[in-house]
Amino acid sequence: MRLYSTKSPNKFVDLKEAVFKGLPADNGLFMPEHIPTLPKYFIKNLKKYSFQEIAYKVTKTLLNGAIPNKDLKKIIEQSITFPAPVVSLDNQYHILELFHGPSLAFKDFGARFMAQLMSYFNKGEDRKLTILVATSGDTGGAVAAGFYKTPGIEVIILYPSGKVSNLQEKQLTTLGHNISALEVNGTFDDCQALVKKAFLDKECQSHLRLSSANSINISRLIPQSFYYFEAFKQLEKSRKKTAFCVPSGNFGNITAGLLAQKMGLPISHFIAATNANDVVPEYLASGTYTPRPSVPTISNAMDVGNPSNFARMLDLYQSEWGVMKDNISGYAYDDAQTRVGVKEVYDKYNYVIDTHGAVGYLALKEYLQKNKTHRGVILETAHPSKFIDEVEKVLNKQIEIPERLAILANKKKVAKFIEPSFDDFKAHLLSLD
Numbered sequence: 001m002r003l004y005s006t007k008s009p010n011k012f013v014d015l016k017e018a019v020f021k022g023l024p025a026d027n028g029l030f031m032p033e034h035i036p037t038l039p040k041y042f043i044k045n046l047k048k049y050s051f052q053e054i055a056y057k058v059t060k061t062l063l064n065g066a067i068p069n070k071d072l073k074k075i076i077e078q079s080i081t082f083p084a085p086v087v088s089l090d091n092q093y094h095i096l097e098l099f100h101g102p103s104l105a106f107k108d109f110g111a112r113f114m115a116q117l118m119s120y121f122n123k124g125e126d127r128k129l130t131i132l133v134a135t136s137g138d139t140g141g142a143v144a145a146g147f148y149k150t151p152g153i154e155v156i157i158l159y160p161s162g163k164v165s166n167l168q169e170k171q172l173t174t175l176g177h178n179i180s181a182l183e184v185n186g187t188f189d190d191c192q193a194l195v196k197k198a199f200l201d202k203e204c205q206s207h208l209r210l211s212s213a214n215s216i217n218i219s220r221l222i223p224q225s226f227y228y229f230e231a232f233k234q235l236e237k238s239r240k241k242t243a244f245c246v247p248s249g250n251f252g253n254i255t256a257g258l259l260a261q262k263m264g265l266p267i268s269h270f271i272a273a274t275n276a277n278d279v280v281p282e283y284l285a286s287g288t289y290t291p292r293p294s295v296p297t298i299s300n301a302m303d304v305g306n307p308s309n310f311a312r313m314l315d316l317y318q319s320e321w322g323v324m325k326d327n328i329s330g331y332a333y334d335d336a337q338t339r340v341g342v343k344e345v346y347d348k349y350n351y352v353i354d355t356h357g358a359v360g361y362l363a364l365k366e367y368l369q370k371n372k373t374h375r376g377v378i379l380e381t382a383h384p385s386k387f388i389d390e391v392e393k394v395l396n397k398q399i400e401i402p403e404r405l406a407i408l409a410n411k412k413k414v415a416k417f418i419e420p421s422f423d424d425f426k427a428h429l430l431s432l433d
């Protein structure tokens with residue numbers, strides 16, 4: 001397998017380099033040179049395979065020998081360790097629950113697979129790998145859980161003091177072992193700036209082997225394609241066309257769906273659902289892409305004003321707007337509409353959906369009104385208890401917090417408090433050498 005940068009289509013790297021680099025030097029994004037199709041027999045007979053077997057088959061086909069089969073099998077077995085069930089509300093509305101992992105959001109799939117892949121490629125290196133992650137909350141929790149106890153890899157998480165929720169903070173600060181947290185007396189941007197400076201600093205680079213667990217890493221994208229197959233497998237056989245509706249922020253999840261479709265999964269259409277941060281729906285409607293600063297909403301994991309994976313979407317469609325909009329419809333909703341969506345799903349179907357999923361529900365509903373004979377799968381990207389305040393207010397009832405989140409409340413936070421000063425951060429890093 002070779003990968004190119006969306007900015008230099010004729011220069012290639014191997015998978016190991018793409019995984020450790022994350023971002024190409026030219027600031028493009030890594031894409032696989034070939035996206036092979038899976039055998040028809042496999043697609044027709046998904047029911048015969050377990051989730052892990054599906055994941056293995058998809059990865060083996062895409063990676064095309066980059067990792068020996070037996071190693072690949074182990075990577076899959078250690079990363080796909082929780083299910084992705086489909087809950088059918090009726091015969092048109094289906095929910096793909098992606099929150100059964102440790103941090104209760106779909107990002108667990110990407111983070112775990114990335115951890116396993118990095119650990120595999122890191123074997124034979126005698127120096128440990130240090131991964132720096134700046135987080136505004138959600139990504140850090142998935143990365144911490146994903147890399148927990150991964151041999152040869154140490155993770156340092158930087159988060160802005162007082163700006164993440166209590167349970168989110170506990171997800172970052174209670175694991176111990178190879179995961180440590182720095183509580184930065186500043187903003188998320190300060191955290192990100194410290195990480196960026198460390199990568200540019202010669203002394204840090206020579207004393208430590210540094211890498212990042214950035215969300216645009218190709219190893220986070222690949223596993224997100226698995227559950228589209230897994231969802232399809234669980235749907236009843238039907239002549240109905242099947243659309244997938246994806247609540248989107250950086251558009252990684254939907255890009256992984258496009259990958260699954262390209263590999264042969266018969267997805268009839270994609271629905272890109274956003275909150276008020278609607279630059280992609282706007283592009284799909286008008287052909288003009290205008291990135292702008294993000295605005296805060298109650299579905300805050302999608303508050304993105306310049307989605308990083310949009311470059312991958314353009315690349316897949318060779319920048320042909322007409323082709324892209326035939327395959328993807330965009331819809332956007334404000335917070336008031338989102339609240340109505342949460343309430344409606346509960347009243348109509350007795351299902352508690354989170355604010356991100358509710359944006360998806362509204363978009364699928366609008367799409368099905370024009371495409372009455374189709375059916376749709378909404379990706380439920382997080383468990384509603386992650387956004388408990390908003391959901392409880394709308395439904396006027398208490399919702400259940402899963403055990404694995406609830407137990408964090410009593411765990412002791414361990415974090416080192418630092419000022420947003422690069423000298424202090426660097427001194428900390430060098431002391432780990």
Ligand SMILES: *Cc1c(COP(=O)(O)O)cnc(C)c1O
Nearest residue numbers: 248249250251252253301381382
């Ligand atoms: C990250 C996230 C999203 C956005 O996913 P993208 O791949 O960035 O489009 C949506 N919902 C939740 C709950 C998330 O954590």
